[in-house]
Amino acid sequence: MESISVGLLGLGTVGSGVVKVIESHQDKLMHQIGCPVKIKKALVKEINKVRDVDIDTSILTLDPEEILLDPEIDIVVEVMGNIEETKEHLIKAITHKKHIVTANKDLMAVYGPELLTLASEHQCDLFYEASVAGGIPILRGLVDGLASDRITKMMGIVNGTTNFILTKMTKEGRSFDDVLSEAQALGFAEADPAADVGGLDSARKMAILSTLGFSMNIDLDDVKVKGITEVTEEDLQYAKQFGYIMKLIGYAHREGNRVEVSVEPTLLEESHPLSSVNDEYNAVYVYGEAVGETMFYGPGAGSLPTATAVVSDLVGVMKNMRLGVNGKSAVSPQFMKQLKEDDEIYSKHFLRLHVEDEVGVLSSITSVFSKNGASFEKVLQNPLGEEKRAEIVLVTHKTSLEGFERVLEELRDLKGVQFVKSTYRVEGGDA
Template identity: 55%
Template sequence: MKAKLQVGVLGFGTVGSGVIHILKEHQEKISQVTGYDITVKKVLVRDLEKNRRYETEGFSLTTEPLDVLDDPEIAVVVEVMGSIQTAREYILHALKAGKSVVTANKDLIALYGDELVAVAHENRCDLFYEASVAGGIPILRTIVNSLAADRIQKILGIVNGTTNYMLTQMTSENKSYEEALKEAQELGFAEADPTSDVDGIDAARKMVILTRLAFGMNVNLDDVETKGIRGISEKDIQVAYQLGYKVKLVGRAEEINNTVDVTVGPVLLPRSHPLSGVNYENNAVFVTGAAVGETMFYGPGAGELPTATSVVSDLITVAKNAKLGTTGNAFNSFVHETKNTPSDQVYSKYYFRLEMDDKTGTFLKLTKIFADAGVSFDKILQEPLDEHTATVVIITHAASRKQIDEASNAAHAEPEMRLITKYAVVEG
């Protein structure tokens, strides 16, 4: 008989149900791989009477957290309940009780990952969180293990399925922002309050985690320049497409001279770029390494079984470590002094859309504003909006963020010009 490894699960929602389902369906393979008979003993729920998607056989339900956290027979706690402070409290309790932890909670890891890793190490416990970024895509373990020998230079990520679904609908079906959001909510991709998704907060937290693992730098969420898709117009999507681009919400983290720059926001991607083909609720992470070059990891960014697969994979790693007696090592031990890149060292092309008074001298004033900031034009489109106003679209040559901000502020101050949109442009 194989040794037993008993698990407690905090949360029996979509992902929790998927974890229990996979452990049961793939029991024989998991047992062969780990050398353990992994079984769920207790599951924390809010409501004991609620109808469940899967049968609750072989384990008990409880509404008392300590029934799981203080059970001496439970060696591993799986946290899939969501929340931040409550989950933090439960995970700290579990780690201090000597239990390893697997979580899918990106908000928690982004905000309190350092603290939890330190407590896990102190108590010789494992803490894994593969499912916290990009659902079913094993991107974190790929960065930590498969790309450990390389020096990662840049990461571009479509890491929020809700906004990617909306932008796909706005691009391919010519739907408005409001129509795309309503459809995403009806399909369950967007919450009733979509703020975290549409304002880029969810993506920013995931980029904090990716940056920590790829570059060893603990960037604060406040240091991530974040802009969402709220207010994106059909006009910008149409003009971008006309110019050979697609608009996507992209998280970017780039190492520049031993510093790191992390942003989240709408960007123009060339239609030939691999990330441009990532549509609907799918996610993808595009990694550039000094040795390996460009690689992309693509798949479902959420969902019951994709996310649960990542959770169970972490659980398998915990079991293997327990068998080898190697628990307590950090998921990622790469640490580098954290330095944010100054704005005059971050270069990119940019897309501008302005509405300008259509009168003599206005365009000359615009070109002077950009020239004074050291920004030159790559492409220019102008078309009349009405008899007194024109729409001007500019794609610049690569310029520093500092130069772009100078030009933007100067244009914004001119009464004859109204800056409507400004997005970075990804090359290649």
């Protein structure tokens, strides 16, 4: 094989990084696969746009079919984003016997199983390491490094934007809106940050991780999602008083063959390894029956970290090409999907209530908890500025989600309780 030709769909932040890594690491690639790698064509929206990468404009094209139908292009690297249009591009590429490397977590969360099946049918590889946690090799770690183990739990910070916001809010006592504006100015948050701060971006990544880690098809709709838009400085201050740090946590847990997958703001004990993961960094904590606890940590986004994951997948495809085993690495899910019901999901909960500061109110709240099989681990009561009003902040012992939802429903109707201010999942401790 004289050389391997790559077609690049997209030349934005990640696409430019891919060009840089391929050019600057050509000696490493030659050593790995025994021949040079060249980018033959790159799909762009505008030919003469000023870019932060030096690239010959003669290889740029506005027509995707110049890449998808070119018999000389061996591998298509997709870093253009989008879902529906991109899916059609990749289907066309696969049916023309092209291997795929993608960084598109949105696409893989929605259409991953369908595209992987199609790729396998056409003896093509479809690799997507860069779709989750940027430069951290978490998918390869699950598929290869922990292939012999049975994964029971994964929890992680898989969105750098929300981690940056929560870090700044916690350390500097600033509001959500204030820190979001700074994150946008620094380029850590999109102009429209809804997918990040609403938890959808993390949910897509957790669907991908859970599908691989638990070997069952987990759909995006199976992930329970709550974002960070309602988090206040007061929530974070009370959390700190109780010895917790708040993070937006993707959580996936398997007991037997029944699983739960969620994304929500979660209070972690200050001693938990994920509590010290700050700013735009990502980390995923993985529990295996044999290996015990492992943690994958690193930059979750950015041009070169993500491009490194893309090019690592390129190397994997190229090695398979030399061995003649393309399209044989995908493994069908081993288990049928069985989602836990709310009465099978157990955790602690943090709760803030505004109440009338009168005799008997705390006693009636305690009765509601007791009736539903829940109890307090920690309780704090502070008077509010207004006359005869108080704030009760508490952390429960482990209780079922079903039981806790019943508690919330009854508290909202309870005489003396004015409103439920906030509630979050709590991870850490034994009880």
